[in-house]
Amino acid sequence: MRRTPSFLVLAAAVAALATGSAVAASGKTLIFCSEGSPAGFDPARYTTGTDFDASAETVFNRLTEFVRGETAIRPGLAEKWAVTPDGLNYTFTLRRGVKFHTTPYFKPTREFNADDVVFTFQRLIDKNHPFNKAAPAQYPYVTDMGMDTNIAAVEKVDPYTVRFKLKAVDAAFLQNLAMSFSSIQSAEYASQLLKSNKAGLINTQPIGTGPFVFKSYQKDAVIRFDANSDYWNKKELLLDKLIFAITPDASVRYQKLQKGECHVMTYPRPADLKAMQANPKLQVPQQAGFNLGWVSYNTKRKPFDKVEVRQALDMAIDKKAIIQAVYAGAGQLATNPMPPTQWSYNKSLKDAPYDVNKAKALLKKAGVENLSFTLWAMPVQRPYNPNAKLMAEMIQADWAKIGVNAKIVTYEWGEYIKRAKAGEDDTMLIGWSGDNGDPDNWLGVNLGCSAVGGNNYAQWCYKEFDDLIVKARALSSQAERTKLYEQAQVIFKREVPFTPIAHSTVYMPMSKQVLGYKISPLALHSFYGVRLK
Amino acid sequence: MIQFLLKRLGVVIPTFLGITVLAFALIHVIPGDPVLVMLGERNIDPTYYREAMHRLGLDLPLWQQYLHYLGNLLQGDLGTSIKTNIPVLQEFLALFPATLELSLAAMGFALVFGLAAGIVAAVKRGTVVDHTVMGAALTGYSMPIFWWGLILIMVVSVHLGLTPVSGRIDIEYDIAPITGLMLIDTLISGEPGAFVSALEHLILPAIVLGTIPLAVIARMTRSAMLEVLREDYIRTARAKGLSRSRVILKHALRNALMPVVTVIGLQVGTMLAGAVLTETIFSWPGIGKWLIDAIGARDYPVVQGGILLIASMIILVNLLVDLLYGVINPRIRHAR
Numbered sequence: 131m132r133r134t135p136s137f138l139v140l141a142a143a144v145a146a147l148a149t150g151s152a153v154a155a156s157g158k159t160l161i162f163c164s165e166g167s168p169a170g171f172d173p174a175r176y177t178t179g180t181d182f183d184a185s186a187e188t189v190f191n192r193l194t195e196f197v198r199g200e201t202a203i204r205p206g207l208a209e210k211w212a213v214t215p216d217g218l219n220y221t222f223t224l225r226r227g228v229k230f231h232t233t234p235y236f237k238p239t240r241e242f243n244a245d246d247v248v249f250t251f252q253r254l255i256d257k258n259h260p261f262n263k264a265a266p267a268q269y270p271y272v273t274d275m276g277m278d279t280n281i282a283a284v285e286k287v288d289p290y291t292v293r294f295k296l297k298a299v300d301a302a303f304l305q306n307l308a309m310s311f312s313s314i315q316s317a318e319y320a321s322q323l324l325k326s327n328k329a330g331l332i333n334t335q336p337i338g339t340g341p342f343v344f345k346s347y348q349k350d351a352v353i354r355f356d357a358n359s360d361y362w363n364k365k366e367l368l369l370d371k372l373i374f375a376i377t378p379d380a381s382v383r384y385q386k387l388q389k390g391e392c393h394v395m396t397y398p399r400p401a402d403l404k405a406m407q408a409n410p411k412l413q414v415p416q417q418a419g420f421n422l423g424w425v426s427y428n429t430k431r432k433p434f435d436k437v438e439v440r441q442a443l444d445m446a447i448d449k450k451a452i453i454q455a456v457y458a459g460a461g462q463l464a465t466n467p468m469p470p471t472q473w474s475y476n477k478s479l480k481d482a483p484y485d486v487n488k489a490k491a492l493l494k495k496a497g498v499e500n501l502s503f504t505l506w507a508m509p510v511q512r513p514y515n516p517n518a519k520l521m522a523e524m525i526q527a528d529w530a531k532i533g534v535n536a537k538i539v540t541y542e543w544g545e546y547i548k549r550a551k552a553g554e555d556d557t558m559l560i561g562w563s564g565d566n567g568d569p570d571n572w573l574g575v576n577l578g579c580s581a582v583g584g585n586n587y588a589q590w591c592y593k594e595f596d597d598l599i600v601k602a603r604a605l606s607s608q609a610e611r612t613k614l615y616e617q618a619q620v621i622f623k624r625e626v627p628f629t630p631i632a633h634s635t636v637y638m639p640m641s642k643q644v645l646g647y648k649i650s651p652l653a654l655h656s657f658y659g660v661r662l663k
Numbered sequence: 664m665i666q667f668l669l670k671r672l673g674v675v676i677p678t679f680l681g682i683t684v685l686a687f688a689l690i691h692v693i694p695g696d697p698v699l700v701m702l703g704e705r706n707i708d709p710t711y712y713r714e715a716m717h718r719l720g721l722d723l724p725l726w727q728q729y730l731h732y733l734g735n736l737l738q739g740d741l742g743t744s745i746k747t748n749i750p751v752l753q754e755f756l757a758l759f760p761a762t763l764e765l766s767l768a769a770m771g772f773a774l775v776f777g778l779a780a781g782i783v784a785a786v787k788r789g790t791v792v793d794h795t796v797m798g799a800a801l802t803g804y805s806m807p808i809f810w811w812g813l814i815l816i817m818v819v820s821v822h823l824g825l826t827p828v829s830g831r832i833d834i835e836y837d838i839a840p841i842t843g844l845m846l847i848d849t850l851i852s853g854e855p856g857a858f859v860s861a862l863e864h865l866i867l868p869a870i871v872l873g874t875i876p877l878a879v880i881a882r883m884t885r886s887a888m889l890e891v892l893r894e895d896y897i898r899t900a901r902a903k904g905l906s907r908s909r910v911i912l913k914h915a916l917r918n919a920l921m922p923v924v925t926v927i928g929l930q931v932g933t934m935l936a937g938a939v940l941t942e943t944i945f946s947w948p949g950i951g952k953w954l955i956d957a958i959g960a961r962d963y964p965v966v967q968g969g970i971l972l973i974a975s976m977i978i979l980v981n982l983l984v985d986l987l988y989g990v991i992n993p994r995i996r997h998a999r
Contacts, residue, residue, distance in 0.1 A: 373834050
């Protein structure tokens, strides 16, 4: 065959390139293979980890912050705080000498002070705030945590003191201030944007006080940050540059990690874990996920209003088999309505043993025969449930063994949630990932009477249980709250409004060059305090 | 020629209107809305939900929403992304050059190798070479893009270390987008090594995206060539004593190109569909991934605007192909 010149040119080009290969950037530049593009850089507007990692965890600080790798909080931009005995007034003493980032689009003329805190929260709670008029936006998480309705006032006492007045006691208030949406914005920058009629830029050109300064963003490709040379907490700043290499496919992230094109990757495929653990260049730290997947029973519908029926269905599920098949072993069997890393977790509770005969007997006792109903399976993969369809099929088979016929149903994700909240299901798969490390974020949000019609998918309003969590919410002593939550979990276990299935394990594959990385129970990815060997 | 062009443009306007109706209707038929999708399991306050839907204009009856959309469209406004608050056209223009660069490279690869394979198979008809080439083309045509991409990454990038795994350029280069075409921008930037890096990153995605068009072009070239090679004028050319390559490349190929050009036009649609997967595998920041994400997030303006822009391009390319016929085959030009 006679080759055309084009062949030769291409062949030569390929050969010439054969020697080249990509190299991870040198020096103290950490490359993070992240899973997706953030929608923007104003953390208050969003609800997902992908958005928070790129903004709240890099560019911003908050008054209180989560201790790295924990759900406990530590001082952030507030050095200390005091709470009045009635739990309604919080006074924060602000850190001095904190500088906002200097970038080509903003040069601060003053340091961080009370005006910035007041601006940040006024914008979030006051719909008529001038900034909201100029750049209309919704703050879903603020609403979800009840902050917009519960904060009565945010006042500047002096340039370094701020007071929050609450309408009702909120034991999780300090935790909520550590959440991404509470990131402190610069009032001076906001005013500059307002004056130049460019308020919308707050979402694309962020200015914060955090460890990294935003440099550039190319959608679906890369986000670049430089270390903040003026950072107030220098001992935690051990990198020169931080780069997010946006890589949506998990297999490709792994190939990039293997080849040294990135140092850390998120969300590996369970099937790749063995090979990763065997790779001498990689480390794969892991942690029980701060999440829970469960099967919910609609207690407002017959026959799920009968506790015996719920108990029977609960004990007929072979959870161990599900963890092997659905979570590929990367899950922990769940017993309580919260993960074991959540304070107030009741360690004394045990699952009802898997027992087909006893389950049949319980159904008989309840007077239920030839039971037939729907089991809803989510159409999407979630952190707490990697394969809802498979899980539903396994539960369907388990229930068939006790003579129960479950028909699997699914809807588009938004529709699924909408219908489930309206109580249209019989039984359904769902779950939760913890937001702020407070027990109320599990028991109150998913099982409280006030959450019926919302996240209380079991539509379960049980006075004895609800009294305990309402009481606990109003207390500030962690020890006293723990006692009440432990009791509440005992009631939950007896009444079985839902069957906890598993907490998925979180794996963070990374190069052995990376030192000091801590997995966040809250599914955030932070790189302050991290260094490269 | 002008009459022909006018005729074609007369068809284009109703086609556009049809596309706007279809794009609008299809995305609105899918259940769910952007606010619900964004909130997921989060609790939703009915007042908050109503306000959010009102702010986005999604509380109006569908026909009113469509008329608003059409009205804005006539003023050249494709709308603003619900998710990012950035105008759709601005997002499209930022991402489109990446898809264009990838598609051009893939088409180049498919043309060079597809034509060559087709010619060789036709000339060596019935031999082992013909069977091998056509077998390979059939395999290429049936190859699932996702699988093919991952296999190439594993073998060529990770195992052999010949090319980078994904992205458009080594992360150490921070090239400011001027044209958006990385090969050109790297040349303009003058940063040493940047152009080679961009070229290295383009190889695997172009091969993956170009594989199916390559197979189609190869098969089409072969059958067109076989037909032409049987013609009397080829025999005459040979009898005149012309060299074999001159007969094949000048006399046969030019006449065989007609159906091939048609196929190339049709492949533009296939390419854009393939770009969705290729861009996901190779973390290539183009419009394919952008559109898929928008469908997932029910970002209506992006889906509608994106579909309209892509459809316009396909229409434009096919119009160009029609015009190309005339250039390639003077008989058609004169007939018009």
